[in-house]
Amino acid sequence: MKTKKHLRQAGGAVRYGTTRTRSDLFELLPDEIVITILSKLSSTASSPSDFVAVVVTCKRLNKLGVHPLVLSNAGTGTLAVGAKNWSDEAHRFLKWCVNAGNKEAYYTLGMIRFYCLQNRGSGASLMAKAAIKSHAPALYSLALIQFNGSGGTKSDKDLRAAVALCARAAYLGHVDALRELGHCLQDGYGVRKDVEEGRRLLVQANACELASILRAFNNTPSPSTASPSSAQRPNSGLRSLKDYRCDLPEKKLHPANRFLIEWFGLRGGVPGAGLRMCSDWRCGRPETRKNEFRRCSGCGMVNYCSRGCQAHDWRVHHKLECAPMEEWNHAIDDVEEEQEVAEDLTEEIEGDDDGIHV
Numbered sequence: 001m002k003t004k005k006h007l008r009q010a011g012g013a014v015r016y017g018t019t020r021t022r023s024d025l026f027e028l029l030p031d032e033i034v035i036t037i038l039s040k041l042s043s044t045a046s047s048p049s050d051f052v053a054v055v056v057t058c059k060r061l062n063k064l065g066v067h068p069l070v071l072s073n074a075g076t077g078t079l080a081v082g083a084k085n086w087s088d089e090a091h092r093f094l095k096w097c098v099n100a101g102n103k104e105a106y107y108t109l110g111m112i113r114f115y116c117l118q119n120r121g122s123g124a125s126l127m128a129k130a131a132i133k134s135h136a137p138a139l140y141s142l143a144l145i146q147f148n149g150s151g152g153t154k155s156d157k158d159l160r161a162a163v164a165l166c167a168r169a170a171y172l173g174h175v176d177a178l179r180e181l182g183h184c185l186q187d188g189y190g191v192r193k194d195v196e197e198g199r200r201l202l203v204q205a206n207a208c209e210l211a212s213i214l215r216a217f218n219n220t221p222s223p224s225t226a227s228p229s230s231a232q233r234p235n236s237g238l239r240s241l242k243d244y245r246c247d248l249p250e251k252k253l254h255p256a257n258r259f260l261i262e263w264f265g266l267r268g269g270v271p272g273a274g275l276r277m278c279s280d281w282r283c284g285r286p287e288t289r290k291n292e293f294r295r296c297s298g299c300g301m302v303n304y305c306s307r308g309c310q311a312h313d314w315r316v317h318h319k320l321e322c323a324p325m326e327e328w329n330h331a332i333d334d335v336e337e338e339q340e341v342a343e344d345l346t347e348e349i350e351g352d353d354d355g356i357h358v
């Protein structure tokens, strides 16, 4: 009797002769097994739509798809809600995952609430819950909020708390946190100055980053390995790395950063009157008050939420375009001088012309 009831609930598929047996077998599967399969799916799906496409198939999957065990295992792909598709349903889905104790969901919804929806208290509290569960990006994000006094005034900065959060994130392998900590130790910023230890951490951060780039590079088919000539040479991967050093594979963006970038991109890259975005393209954090972020001391044209973003942007982009303001002033003076000379010459030529004609 129980099976017949489930068959009725399973919907249209059971009415067709050819699918009847398959549906029967599916209905005979215990809930625990279906939940295990759905948990595996939610932890590995590459996008929310991949997960949703399965759970909307029938009532049983729909019901078991929101089981706490399934939602607590949802991975970054399943939680990667796009800013373009932000809706009450998307918000509700993230809340369900939060209620199931999913630390990625704590962090993602925390970032969205703090920076995009400007619900600072709730956003920071969610990130703190992720941080308690040793979520490294959440620890690092909270450290930046403390370093910058985000969501408050300049006097709300708590450098000691920021360094402690950064140290915890660095211990868990977060490279930007490691770099930030290295700079703090070198400068004595929020912590007792230790230049030697700071330098050691910066070298370690560079080594970790290089290792992750090499790992990503070795997993990425390179143009040269596909070319006939490269097949004959050994270590072509390393040679490609050298050849394409301006086009190294980037670390995969966290969905929370991708959401922020997309959210503020849709608003013209302006988070509010007089507020600026972090100039590192992979960050997406906006200022929460005027002049919150540090400026590039070279050109004064770009702003960063952290040294991690500054160091990254410098390596991949800004060093090619940064020029001190004095140089710009000289360049402007040179152009003006050239224009003046050109105008003088034009006058002379015109004068000569007049002379010739007269």
Ligand SMILES: [Zn+2]
Pocket (backbone or CB within 6 Å): 278, 279, 280, 283, 284, 285, 304, 305, 306, 309
């Ligand atoms: Zn940033």
Ligand SMILES: [Zn+2]
Pocket (backbone or CB within 6 Å): 296, 297, 298, 299, 300, 301, 302, 318, 321, 322, 323
């Ligand atoms: Zn600059």
